[in-house]
Amino acid sequence: MTEHTYSEAEFDAITDAAAHWCMRLHATDCTDAERRAFEQWRAADPLHAFEYEAMLEIWDVAGELPRAVSAPPLSSIKAATPWRTFGIAAAVCAVALPLAAYTGWNLGWLPDAYQHFEASDNVRQVTLGDGTQVELNLNSELTFTNYKNERRVRLKKGEAFFSVTHDMARPFIVKAGEGRIRVTGTKFNVWLYEDQVRVNLIEGSVLVSSNNALAGDGLRLGPAMQARYRHGDYMPQISQTYANDNSLAWRTGKLVLDDLPLSDALPLINRYLSKPVMVADKSTAAIRLGGIYNIKELNNLVATLPRVLPVYLTRNENGNPVLNSIPQQTPKG
Incomplete structure (x- = not known):
């Protein structure tokens, strides 16, 4: 043809x-x-x-x-x-x-410049128009627009690690979900899945707001701190990270799950899958999962879960895999 x-x-x-x-x-x-x-x-x-x-x-x-x-x-x-x-x-x-x-x-x-970047099957390193270095995780997408008084990024999906070029006169603003992250020069990671956003600060400081419609610049993070928010949150939740934090393992091609309940583990897994995995009920969501996985091979993980967890797989009407907990038998007395 x-x-x-x-x-x-x-x-x-x-x-x-x-x-x-x-x-x-x-x-x-x-x-x-x-x-x-x-x-x-x-x-x-x-x-x-x-x-x-x-x-x-x-x-x-x-x-x-x-x-x-x-x-x-x-x-x-x-x-x-x-x-x-x-x-x-x-x-x-x-x-x-x-x-x-x-x-x-x-x-x-x-703006005087506009850039669009995507990463599909491989982690990708890109340079924004202001010199900022960005690493994009698999299945990630962002845009950059350069204004006279500020620099703007929209993280449309996925995850990105930013090493921001310092410029006190022009703040660097990342919009993710309903909120935003404001910096002048620093290193930080932003993870976005559906309406959930997580910000990890590595160096410098950032201001995190969970709602773009609210006045003010939000809460300040220092190094080794994390902010989480989702749709409808008035303020982000702030917590401390630890020396053994593995949230940035994706930069070396790994996903590390540290004995997490499925309710927390599945959003980290699902963003790599074409068909997100669901849980049947709260008891299934409470089952814990750990391990180190290659982010390029997570599609193979779903079929193996019944071998390592007390669950079995079904499919819903949309074709999504559904994890169901296996009922525990009560011993006969």
Whole structure:
């Protein structure tokens, strides 16, 4: 089969359509008929889906712009992935124009650079536009936007270890789940799974907030401290870590479970799986699991759990593996 080569006009038309659908699907008056038409359009060509995903990334950036202003010329905005440059510029034009005034970079309303990074089957090391070094765990994704007065990262999924370039004048802000982490220069790790977030500080200090809508910068962490939060938490939970803490073992390809109940162990395992493992009830969730595992081989762990734990496997209606505790027989007296 011969691969189709798109002309510039065809590619422009697809980009314009992706920007149109991005706006319509976010509109309050979008109809069911329009949503069905969009699904047909997206399924018609892999490039349609690809361009639409690029538009969604820029929508996230545009959503942070002040609503009372309109956009400046976009000639200075550059993307880290050249093959997306046109799509990104078009999306910013289409989405940001109604939202931002003619001011731009100098007033800190628009970024001068945008980067997108993913790691799928291997741990990946990347360098952000400000020089910050980031290690991405498997199945992780983040974006970086560079503003005049601050640097912003959105951790969309997974886990990342940051070695932040020091810049007192421009704070480095990581948004994860409902909260954010604010620093100027330090080393720390952020883990995100569903609505759970965990922040481990290695060096320096960070401010952690569990809710972006709350005023203030949150609670301060010092070295060897950890913050946890999830959706709906008013404040993060702060705790001390210890010398033998293994939460960063992923950087060497390992997952270390230190005799954890399944309720705590499964979120650490599930983020590596295509089908998350569930528990049938509270008694199953309380069963404890330990061991050291290769993060690339965790799919094989699920089938072995009945050999090491008092559980058996079933599947729910969505095809997820479900762990069920084996009832303990009462000795006959």
